Amino acid sequence: MNRKTLVALGLFGVAAWGEFVHWRASRALTRASLPARTEAVVVLGYRDTGEQANVLNRWRVRAALRSVDSTLAGTTVIFSGGSGAASVPEAVLMADYAVKACGFTGKIEVETESRSTWQNVENVVPLIEHADQIKIVSNPLHAQKARLYLRELRPDLAGRLVRAADYRLGEAWPLKPLFALYGLRDLARTQRKLASRGEAS
Template sequence: MRRRTGLAIAGAVALGWGEWLNWRWSRTLVGHSGGVSEAVVVLGYRNPQATANLVNRWRVRAGLRSISAADGRDTRVIFSGGVTGTGAAEAQLMADYAKSVLGFDGTVFLEDRSTTTWENVTNVIPLLKDVDRIKIASQPAHALKARAYLRRQRPDLAERLVPADDYRPGEWLIVKPLLALHGLWTLRRLRHDERKGSL
């Protein structure tokens, strides 16, 4: 009985830790930029098959629910990701899923050359210059990494970063401790101010 109680407590602590860390990452390096126009950048994940995989489908949904305007008229959604297998680019697969499965009919841009997060950021910069708000949608640790890279490459544009809707309490709850551990590994090379700071 005591062992079961200890395991239950350890499990609850791990779930709470994973939830808290993902929440914190989703709110790091973002501000409260105003204005009307926005860009939602959806970062791709390795996708060697012919259709969007589970991770990319979730990222598309997170990106689309990040759109602020009721009609989405002043929002552009940028799918970013190149070819990682023998098929289509991640950006194309995500766009196809958004349109054909989710019925999204808003403004879409494709950035289909990137194979790393640094390249994702570099290659979407020309599509961000004329918007008031920038949202980056991915798993929270990955999105934070991309925001830190935008801050390094274009601090003026990084001032326009606002939170995406890529964190929700209880979503991916069981795997959040694993996502948190992976996130700590992913973010290990970021500077302290990038991991904990604000714009």
């Protein structure tokens, strides 16, 4: 086997690992479906610094909109994120993108005070309590982290979590190994932190 073949196989293996990690994360702590009439789709923002949603947040909006179940009686899409370094809260920027660029005409709520993933989850609780099923949309490993937080904060609501459409095979595949490395480390830290909270309580 020549060097080019070995390199190609190595790259394929890394890409396949990234895909698997994201696929697995997208399903973690969720059900495939629930008997439901209403749903809440929660979109987590990421570090907007300008006057329009950044590339990652635009992708998250599109993933959220394709996650909407049009067969249900009602869906609320909830954008969560404060202003951070931007003059406009990222939740507002994402909502604007959903309406103006993506043509979304459904029900929208914005939560504009959060500065962390924990606050994202904590602050949207009053907005999702009505829903029969809940979807959290972000990069799959980040969404898994948010689901862990919801399970910690409100186990009853965590029981309503179903899969979003934030994983697609081959989508942004060159970035997935990098996101997987970062996301797995972050999840490990999160799980240790939650475990220590449980031991202290």
